[in-house]
Amino acid sequence: MTEPAMTEPAVTEPAVTEPAVTVDEVRLGEEFTGGAAGAVASDETAEYALRLADDALILAQRLGAWITRAPELEEDVALANIALDLLGHARSLLHYAGTASGRTEDDLAYWRDEPAWRNAWLFEQPNGDFAVTIARQLVASAYLGALYPALTASTDATLAAIAAKAGKEVAYHLDHAAHWTLRLGDGTDESRRRMTVALSDLWPYVDELFRDDALVDRLAEAGIAVRPSTLRSAFDRAVGDVLAEAGLEVPEGFVAAGGGRDGRHTEHLGPLLAEMQVLARAHPGASW
């Protein structure tokens, strides 16, 4: 039993009821990204996951540049939220891709040079004006909105799980892009002119999204990947409906060479990577 005099300091000085533990003292080493625990991707599945991851990460980085610069505050928030979703997809996919080679998501995001990136050209195209960003969002979201629901049927449990999560979010992104396409296409003469120019500037990069190659053929045979060519009709329908409603035409014209899946990129990727990677490369292993 303690005497009354002894209990007094405990009142003024809050008693430590539990051991003080800080984040630094406990082990937080492991990467914290989704996917079946312990699942390891094969080399080919990892390469496929890297394509999906790079599309998402490069687009997220592009969209992040709009923060504080969008036409209105709500758009700052909207584009940042969309970028955050894409970053989430990229992290899960990068983590999974890294399991094949023992690399972390940060290794893959910050320490690969341009030729090692697997994103399609569309995603690295500059933001341009707001119409260009919306046109890129419309194309990207319609493509991803067709891809992820199909990928939920993958025989690879990790890819299927990531796709199920991402599919719901990308549908919301498509809605956002569609609303803005209607407003710009059906708005003023100037907004309509800009949206028309934006669509025709970006259209050359559409074809690359739907190109099959030997890798996806093999993975699709195994039920792991989705052949991009099978998504084209759903994409055309989704985009065609929005453009028709907005009074805009589906552009025609030349098709860009592409080659992002093989590490050949436009001149726009290098500066983007430099900005994205500079901090991690200046302070390797830093955390905060």
Place this chain on the structure above:
Amino acid sequence: MVSARTLVASVARDPGRDERDATERARRIAAAVTDPEIPVLTIEDLGVLRAVEVDPDAGSVRVTITPTYSGCPAMDTIRDDLVLALTAAGYPEVRVDLALAPAWTTDWMTETGRQKLRRYGIAPPSGSAAAGSAGSAGRGGRVRVPLAVKCPRCDSLRTRELSRFGSTSCKALYECLDCLEPFDAFKVL
């Protein structure tokens, strides 16, 4: 010869029961961790806490949580808070796993969670995701029939969406046409 006393002791040491008690204790501690962005909600209210498993021999705990949105930055904080809370409670080894499947839906938010949200000034998700009012686009042929979002301040159903994206991934921005207050509403996902 087995005395009554040792019989009682062996019943009390029933390993299955010990394990259940230990798991229940760890689960209570994990369930009390709150969302850093909506501090009135625990991760149990949110439906983010999926499983708590205890290995009584090793004293280790494995907690499984699921993200609301893929990029939700609160997940890292929740992970750290879980490790801290359980470590402080005496579990030497705490592991937190992130499960993506099955994908989280607002249908998993508890009724208590919905009431807490409303009192906090955030409109809880209206209706059920499973009933088909989820997120998006009638463009795939589905017709989206959103339920009216009720103002958490004055309960009016006369509200309008200001922006489909709000202060966090899981919320949209609304305004009440009666009391004129803007408010966050949890998106149905």
